[in-house]
Amino acid sequence: MVSGKRILYYSTLSVLFLYFLFAGLIETKPFLAPFTVALVLALLVYPLSRKMEKSFFNRSWASIVNTIFIFLISLGFFALFSMQVKNLVDDWPKIKETMKPKIEKLKDFVFEHTPLSQKDLEESSKGGLSVPFLSTGSQPGKKAASFFSKAMSFFGNYLLTFIYIFFMLNYRQHFRKFLLRLFPDEDRQRLQNVILKSANVIQQYLIGKLILIGFLSVFYAIGLGLSGVSNFILVSVLAAVFSIIPYVGNVIGFGMAMIFGYLVSGNPGVLIGISLTFFIGQFVESYILQPYIVGDKVDLHPFITILVVVTGNLVWGLIGMILAIPLLAIVNIIFLNVHSLHPFGYLLSKEEKTG
Incomplete structure (x- = not known):
């Protein structure tokens, strides 16, 4: 009975802890999401910042230059994305004309092989299944105000992220010494190792990942260009960048290529070329390049990784999916270097590690 009560007690505490943890993460997303993105990006450019400080820049100027460098890269990505959206809008009438006969054939197939009928489809359309944002309904002022509010919030967090990056780079020694002073002298060396390992694994x-994105950009551009995809260079770069999102990014890239290739032209040959390009590219990336370039630096169990990516999507959406693997790698390093938490490190890792 004592053992059963203890299990029930700790199980209840664990469930409550997880509930309030995820509820807190969701509520604090406007603050924590930009801060965490800034932390990961600061770790990415940290080696470059150190080299600049050893040459001809002081720490403040090196931090400013690296922050502006990341800012310009992000602007370039947004420019590519906006150009792709503009191309999609321009090609939309052509896509609708190309897909119209295919949709009619699909409807005929569904009506012939399922209990559904044309009347059911019309009733479902009348039942409010249309997209609310695209409907010509009432209250356009509220929609415009909501869109403006979300846009202002996004750009505010976007600019705040780069402010965080500058301060993290410029005052990193101050923050590191603060963390070390939280622990007794005998534990400081272990904490120092955890900080160094965390920074190294993220870098x-x-x-x-950046090297793999470069490879995929070139490979996709060649394959999609030969396949006859419209705007194949932009599609290739965006598809490669989206691959940084675990599991889902490759599907997004493939969908973009389908829209600007097969849906615009309607040529089945383009569909075959797109499919072959993405299949070969993903095979080379996953089984040939990634083991040598990324290797086992992020030594995480694949099943746990999928669970964390899905959880990241539920908590923080797209940003959560992108940050899931780097943050899980840091948590795993902490678990493996704290003796009492070592079983959790074993659970997260592919193989057993010693702390």
Whole structure:
């Protein structure tokens, strides 16, 4: 009975802890999400900042230059994305004309092989299944105000992220010494190792991902260009960048290529070319390049990784999915270097590690 009560007690505490943890993460997303993105990006450019400080820049100027460098890269990505959206809007009438006969064939197939009928489809459309944002309904002022509010919030967090990056780079020694002073002298060396390992694993993972993005950009551009995809260079770069999102990013990239390739032209040959390009590219990336470039630097169990990516999507959406693996890698390093938490490190890792 004592053992059963203890299990029930700790189980209840664990459930309550997880509930309030995730509820807190969701509520504090406007603050924590930009801060965490800034932390990861600061770790990415930290080696470059150190080299600049050793040459001809002081720490403040090196931090400013690296912050502006990341800012310009992000602006370039937004420019590519906006150009792609503009191309999609321009090609939308052509896509509708190309897909119209295919949609009619799909409807005929559904009506012939399922209990559904044309009347059911019309009733479901009348029942309010249309997209609210695209409907020509009432209260356009509220929609415009909501959109403006979300846009202002996004750009506010966007600019705040780069402010965080500058201060993290410029005052990193101050923050590191603060963390070390929280622990007794005998534990400071272990904490120092955890900080160094966490920084190194994030840097190696992100730099490896950037190399893979460069490879995919070139490979996709060649394959999609030969396949006859419209705006294949922009599509290739965006598809490669989206691959940084675990599991889902490749699907997004493939969907973009389908829209600007097969849906615009309607040529089945383009569909075959797109499918072959993405299949070969993903095979080479996953089984040939990634083991050598990224390797086992982020040594995480694949099942746990999927769970964390899904959880990141539920908590912080797209940003949560992108940050899931780097943050899980840091948590795993902490678990493996704290003796009492070592079983959790074993659970997260592919193989057993020693702290």
